[in-house]
Amino acid sequence: MKWFVSHQTLSSDFLKEVEWISGETFSHCYQCGKCSAGCPISFEMDYLPNQIIRMVQLGMKEAVLQSKTIWLCVSCITCTTRCPRNIDIAEIMDALRRMAYKYKIRAAEHDIFIFNHVFIKNIEWFSRLYEFGLIGSFNLFNGKLFKDILKGPQMFLKGKLSLLPHKMRSKEVEELFKKSRELAGTK
Amino acid sequence: MKYAYFPGCALKSSAIEYDMSTQAVAGKLGIELLEIEDWICCGATPAHLTLHLLSLALPVKNLLKAQKEKLEVVTCCAACFNRLKVANHFMQTDEEHRVKVNTIVHANYHGDVAVKHLLEVLINDYGLENIAKAVVKKLENLKVASYYGCLLIRPPEIMKFDDPEDPHAIDDLMKVLGAEAINWPYKHECCGASFSIARTDIVLRLTNDVLRMAKEAGAEMVVVACPLCHSNLDMRQMDITQKYHKCYALPILYFTQILGLALGIEPKKLGLDKHFVDPMKLLKKKGII
Numbered sequence: 001m002k003w004f005v006s007h008q009t010l011s012s013d014f015l016k017e018v019e020w021i022s023g024e025t026f027s028h029c030y031q032c033g034k035c036s037a038g039c040p041i042s043f044e045m046d047y048l049p050n051q052i053i054r055m056v057q058l059g060m061k062e063a064v065l066q067s068k069t070i071w072l073c074v075s076c077i078t079c080t081t082r083c084p085r086n087i088d089i090a091e092i093m094d095a096l097r098r099m100a101y102k103y104k105i106r107a108a109e110h111d112i113f114i115f116n117h118v119f120i121k122n123i124e125w126f127s128r129l130y131e132f133g134l135i136g137s138f139n140l141f142n143g144k145l146f147k148d149i150l151k152g153p154q155m156f157l158k159g160k161l162s163l164l165p166h167k168m169r170s171k172e173v174e175e176l177f178k179k180s181r182e183l184a185g186t187k
Numbered sequence: 188m189k190y191a192y193f194p195g196c197a198l199k200s201s202a203i204e205y206d207m208s209t210q211a212v213a214g215k216l217g218i219e220l221l222e223i224e225d226w227i228c229c230g231a232t233p234a235h236l237t238l239h240l241l242s243l244a245l246p247v248k249n250l251l252k253a254q255k256e257k258l259e260v261v262t263c264c265a266a267c268f269n270r271l272k273v274a275n276h277f278m279q280t281d282e283e284h285r286v287k288v289n290t291i292v293h294a295n296y297h298g299d300v301a302v303k304h305l306l307e308v309l310i311n312d313y314g315l316e317n318i319a320k321a322v323v324k325k326l327e328n329l330k331v332a333s334y335y336g337c338l339l340i341r342p343p344e345i346m347k348f349d350d351p352e353d354p355h356a357i358d359d360l361m362k363v364l365g366a367e368a369i370n371w372p373y374k375h376e377c378c379g380a381s382f383s384i385a386r387t388d389i390v391l392r393l394t395n396d397v398l399r400m401a402k403e404a405g406a407e408m409v410v411v412a413c414p415l416c417h418s419n420l421d422m423r424q425m426d427i428t429q430k431y432h433k434c435y436a437l438p439i440l441y442f443t444q445i446l447g448l449a450l451g452i453e454p455k456k457l458g459l460d461k462h463f464v465d466p467m468k469l470l471k472k473k474g475i476i
Binding site: 040041043044072074075076077078080081088090094097098101109111112114115116117119120123127128129131134135138147148151154155158159160161162166167170172173176177179180181183184 | 196228232337338343379384392461
């Protein structure tokens, strides 16, 4: 009996949710592997990008959201550029990260997760990235207090690192964050 | 020529020499850059990984400020350029997102503020022929590897800037300045971007490959257009040497710095003393300074 990968033959709640959040059609992927071939981080991933697509098609929610891959994607957008089926794989990785966040699944790459979280908090508080605060708080959360510690004074002496933030918290940015979080509940 | 200038966070901090050289070059060429008042962070990569609407609202908030001035926006940071253009793309084509983002920013924005990278302004608006006329010091015998990184050229449907597989914008500019733009295969391979702090090991591996390829192709210098690429290739070059036991001694310059030198601007104004890999020795050897 012939069997085709299509919306009729592959269907799961997980697949439907990822398709809705990412806006991409997973049944279009015919596993050519171009995305994985061009991915600069593929060497470090537990599943290649094309494998993640296949796993989503098969409804493998836990394996996908607990993978290192979705966090190791560096958003270089090479995969999206090269996909012959015009699938936005980078957007899919974004959607999967947001879903992992939503379902409170512990990120397999915890450092990357912490970094993103610290960055967002930083701009929420200071409107513009306060780099000294970013690195300081990341090192604190990470427990690696002395990482890159020699770079700090060097950067400071070259005038490339400010000890104080350029801007402070503004009502405008506070509003932006608040409303974005409120409306995000829908997608 | 007047533009609303969006520097972005890096250019006012760890990439200050990019801002310095941009302002110096713009001043010399008569391009007026009016910094957007009270601009805020574009969100870069972390925003779109966590809160999609926020990642659109932050750039749109900045674009609205430029809209008030009725000016086109110009930016130098590749991430800011990418996020501003992506935000415009969603506001133009996706009704659901447009409505939600407009609710967040209390506006009725349709993604119509033009966003350009400084390279586009120099090449398209100002014109390479005019830049050639303004050159006072030809950068002869200088072999330059132009490094494009990722966000400047990808995704091509949104960025609409240069060829995504074989870009040549920076190379074209280098040729006009008299330098030899070498052909090399890693011109748009990822440097590891924002993993510089969270997964430095990955950045070191990727940047080691980039520098090795540039060196093997005969490059004496690498020219970049992104603050994160610069940081990963310059600030981390010593870390690469320590890990991989390879000394590349390749100075990494912003295209605005190289352009500034060709226009006769003094090195200090271009922030050439702010690099980790000192370019002065090479520049003196080539008779550029």
